[in-house]
Amino acid sequence: MELNNNIKKDKTLNVRDLINERKKSKTISQYIEKMVPHFLKIVTAISILTTCFIVFTLLTETVSFFKQVPLLDFFSGTKLKPLSQNPEFGILPLVIGTLYSSLIAMIVAAPIGLMSAIFLSEYASDNLRKIMKPLLEILAGIPTIVYGFFAFTFVTPLLKMFVPGLETTNILSPGIVMGIMIIPMIASLSEDAMHSVPNSIREGALALGATKLEVTLRVVIPAALSGIISSFVLAISRAIGETMIVTIASGSSKQLTFDITQSMQTMTAYIVEVTSGDAAAGSTIYYSLYAVAMTLFIFTLLMNLFARYISKRFREEY
């Protein structure tokens, strides 16, 4: 240590002088320093701009649509015949199709997803959880087109063996497959919510002699309820906006029906059908595309805002 003591800082190197020398040429870097936030601000505006673009394009063309088709006819009409001689644009068949497919999906996904979340959060050992959760999340990473293929070429033929009268295109099969697709979403988000319930609360109940099941049902789930509900809402929103599975496996029947063995068209599938048909810009069919997309956009936006609201408003503070 004593060896170094005789080094005098000013003799060997005068870093300060070097720094001061460089300072004169620092105007460029000061300029950069000032410009960076402005530049970033402009780039950030793109995200806002995207929203504005979406709302603007949907809104203008939707307005044009409602100049040709009265609002009431659109929302209460039970007949959707865009291509007939006397076209009718009632959105109800599409709404029913969308509701049915989402409902079937939730009937599959809500219980299975929630039970998976309970198992992963409360029952599984840490090691098992570390293996099973990522495996389950693979399901969420598979492209929807693959699910569409699976529903159409595997699940529908399989279901035909049990459900008499099932059409080749029907709403049941894509509904079920969509449910499988959103299981990991519910499982993962609910598990996060349950995982953040502190252990001390569990231990309090366990110490009174409660079983794990009772702790889960009476303590953990109530405490994590906002997160669980918000995961359900997000899953419904995802199901409403899902396109490829229903387009492939549910066909394009615009009949108003409540029979799940029949083909039904969802809002998303309608958009696909109209755009693939090369509707001429300016025609009523072309505008109907935007009206349907607007309805879809508002549906999902409200759902997403609602989910955010629940998980924020009712978040338990521990």
Added chain:
Amino acid sequence: MDYIDKSIIMKKINTRRWMNGFARGLFFLATSFGLVVLLILIARIISQGIGWINMDFLTGKLSTQVDKAGIFGAVLGTFWLMVVVAPITMFIGVCTAIYIELYMKKGKFKSIIQTNISNLAGVPSIVYGILGLTIFVRLLQLGNVVLAGGLTMSLLVLPIVVIASQEAIRAVPTHLSEASYGLGATKWQTIRNVILPAALPGILTGAILALSRAIGETAPLVVLGIPALLLPFPGGILDKFTVLPMQIYYWTLDSSLTAEYANLAAATIITLLFFLFFLNATAIFIRNKFQKKY
């Protein structure tokens, strides 16, 4: 003294314990259900498509004849699409995340932007398709070329990159930036030299996951009007193109007429899943390899 009859409790305890065991089994079965379906799905697709995968299929042109059909055009299309999507989303996504996390003051405006971005992440992909159709294909007259598809996809996956980058930046411990400020570094010097390098693995992981979303996404491209059969290979971002998911879509639809098309679709799915697997493995590798202790 005995308000509680212990013998009744003991009897009930057995039932409660049995219920707990039953529930445990039920929950396990539920968790396995998803995994079993995953297994069936993969097994089914592989058994159906693996026999159709050979060099001719991977390097051949699309064709109406089942035996001669190849997917090289779609692979190229997917590649060109990534050439557009990757730099655009990385650049805009990281800039946006830096601005929100490091320059914006806390307040109402910031929370509006934040809500806006998470809402954009929840907008159905088909709505982005309509946006792309209206703005890029029709308004800007790009036509249904790679650039139009790529810009649409970029907007679609942008929120994913922004959110992942924000999380990565937030995870950089403040004592690192403090050390830099303490040496007289300016804010931008600190961001560029300390915060971004430390956040890079997280940012890259997010970007790769966003890319894999873009690779598998079909709906927006259907809306843009990507043609069913395209013979010339795309050579740049201004050429017309098709991608793997589009090819799966059309072959699946055609399979109700000719059953063999389903096998072609399955073979294409295997190719697509292989790419996705490769991308995700890269993401995991980056996360493990470059994860730094601070």
Added chain:
Amino acid sequence: MSTVIMNKDKNVSNHHQKLTLAKFKPKQKIVYQTNNLNLWYDDVHALKNINLSIGHQEVTAIIGPSGCGKSSFLKTLNRMVELVPGVRITGDITYSGKNILSKSFSVEELRTQVGMVFQKPNPFPKSIYENIAYGPKIHGIRNKKILNEIVEHSLRRAYLWDDVKDRLKQNAYDLSGGQQQRLCIARCLAINPDVILMDEPTSALDPNSTLQIEELIKDLKKEYSIVIVTHNMQQAARISDKTAFFLHGEVIEYDQTNLIFSNPVDKRTSDYINGDFG
């Protein structure tokens, strides 16, 4: 930056300043002088009317219980405290003749002249070499030869050169905790500051590393003015020339270290030093 700096009339505090200065020998050089320094975190009044002078090439220790404002004071001296949102400062701090709280004063310039060592060793996740070269590089020194020289000199100065000269390219996190802290000191020396602020630099280290850092501090004071915040009163007694005792955001007592520890004037100081503190 949501900081508002208000400069009160400087003449108001002149009287006070004389009182504080009177304690020092006439030829004592002063690097820092604070006048009526007040600091708020939102509504919390964390520093109250601080009037302190910090001597040239001396070690000034700041002691006091947690939450007494000693860290806030230290971080105000290089304006790092402004990184905390909602901070408000009034009064002024004179550093080599200039008021550093004035808006026109560049924080970057200040922090080039006033280095800082933190509570937990915080090397960058880069190589040992890059850690030291970081400061000179951001200030525009790119010449490889000069950088090499600076790195070697700074590491030697922090007694780290012999430990690391063969592995300068290795990640700084491969070093032990004590070595990491010496690396942080070396990093700070690389831009040749006049003052080094140390925020409990040994609180995360084992006794042996602590001793080495203390030796280093004693040695560094030959060339640098050092302000050190510490929890450890023995440490203050061992290494410092002057000691300030902070309590609830106020300076209770400030004097020569030996006087503070042998013959404190204020009862609260003696209570704290003797460990009778509630």
